[in-house]
Amino acid sequence: MAGPERFRLLPKAELHVHLDGSLRPATLIDLADAAGLPLPTREPGALARHMAAAARDLEDYLSRFALTVAVLQTPQALERVAYEMVEDAAADGVRYLEVRYCPALSREAGLTLDEVVAAERRGLAAGERAFGVRTAIINCTLRHFAPDLSEEIAEASVRQGPHGVVGFDLAGGEADYPAAPHRAAFAIASRGGLGLTVHAGEAAGPASLREAIFECQADRIGHGTRLHEDPELTELVRERGIPIEINLTSNVQTGVVREPAVHPVRRYLDAGLRVTLCTDNWLMSGVTLSGEYAVAAAALDLTPAELRQLILEGFRAGFLPPADRDRLVAEAAEALRGLV
Ligand SMILES: [Zn+2]
Numbered sequence: 481m482a483g484p485e486r487f488r489l490l491p492k493a494e495l496h497v498h499l500d501g502s503l504r505p506a507t508l509i510d511l512a513d514a515a516g517l518p519l520p521t522r523e524p525g526a527l528a529r530h531m532a533a534a535a536r537d538l539e540d541y542l543s544r545f546a547l548t549v550a551v552l553q554t555p556q557a558l559e560r561v562a563y564e565m566v567e568d569a570a571a572d573g574v575r576y577l578e579v580r581y582c583p584a585l586s587r588e589a590g591l592t593l594d595e596v597v598a599a600e601r602r603g604l605a606a607g608e609r610a611f612g613v614r615t616a617i618i619n620c621t622l623r624h625f626a627p628d629l630s631e632e633i634a635e636a637s638v639r640q641g642p643h644g645v646v647g648f649d650l651a652g653g654e655a656d657y658p659a660a661p662h663r664a665a666f667a668i669a670s671r672g673g674l675g676l677t678v679h680a681g682e683a684a685g686p687a688s689l690r691e692a693i694f695e696c697q698a699d700r701i702g703h704g705t706r707l708h709e710d711p712e713l714t715e716l717v718r719e720r721g722i723p724i725e726i727n728l729t730s731n732v733q734t735g736v737v738r739e740p741a742v743h744p745v746r747r748y749l750d751a752g753l754r755v756t757l758c759t760d761n762w763l764m765s766g767v768t769l770s771g772e773y774a775v776a777a778a779a780l781d782l783t784p785a786e787l788r789q790l791i792l793e794g795f796r797a798g799f800l801p802p803a804d805r806d807r808l809v810a811e812a813a814e815a816l817r818g819l820v
Pocket residue numbers: 496498651679702760
């Protein structure tokens with residue numbers, strides 16, 4: 481058995497996927513209709529192609545998120561999208577799913593941060609019961625936000641910890657907005673026991689990665705595509721065992737790497753770094769996690785041991801409490817036996 485089907489059957493963990501980038505096309509159409517919002521097309525296949533097409537520029541790319549965020553302004557819409565993500569994850573062989581979203585984006589119609597996350601949680605919990613996928617939430621703040629808004633989101637995230645929020649993330653335009661102004665928000669999240677991850681080393685280089693690690697105390701790095709440009713920092717990431725959430729296709733789409741075959745994840749594996757594969761966005765990147773494993777296996781010449789390591793790292797690097805995480809790792813290792 482070759483291609484994505486083989487990888488669909490393997491148990492996997494997805495640590496980096498954005499809720500607002502992962503709606504089903506048909507659901508986006510339903511929700512836009514209900515809200516009276518226009519779309520570039522009302523045919524699901526054409527809409528999927530539009531959302532995942534190479535962007536002309538950043539404005540064009542961001543306009544697609546404007547479409548999805550516009551429909552994510554009611555508890556019902558958030559709950560539905562979260563639930564469907566669990567259903568789609570289950571169908572793709574995902575056993576552990578960390579969904580990330582910036583709850584401040586869903587306040588346009590008057591929802592509070594707590595109401596947004598509660599709706600997201602209801603959808604994930606219902607999906608968890610129906611499909612047996614363990615789920616958790618990472619709340620994002622965005623680089624262009626004022627630091628006090630980041631701190632407000634961090635405080636809400638800590639408050640929501642008992643309700644499924646396990647992590648705090650910084651996303652958004654990396655090139656123009658440094659991470660350092662958000663350090664107080666990360667300190668709040670850290671004191672509250674949340675896992676910390678930062679999008680870094682994608683649109684910007686090692687300086688941005690240094691800020692993520694030294695200013696925000698990141699436990700994990702999202703992307704880390706340009707980490708290899710700084711050998712000293714690469715060694716520090718290896719020594720500290722900081723896991724990197726790799727997004728192969730997304731990095732090609734944004735032009736950070738030319739093609740999967742030259743993605744630095746190959747070098748990271750060889751150097752003994754902790755890496756796992758993720759998707760970034762199911763809709764905007766036009767990918768599934770099993771598809772990304774298929775791309776990696778074909779382009780990077782993965783050995784069975786490396787494939788197993790990439791998969792298990794996804795479970796090991798999760799932000800769940802250690803006992804829950806260890807149980808998932810053990811179950812995944814057992815399920816992989818004989819398959820890889
Ligand atoms: Zn991302």
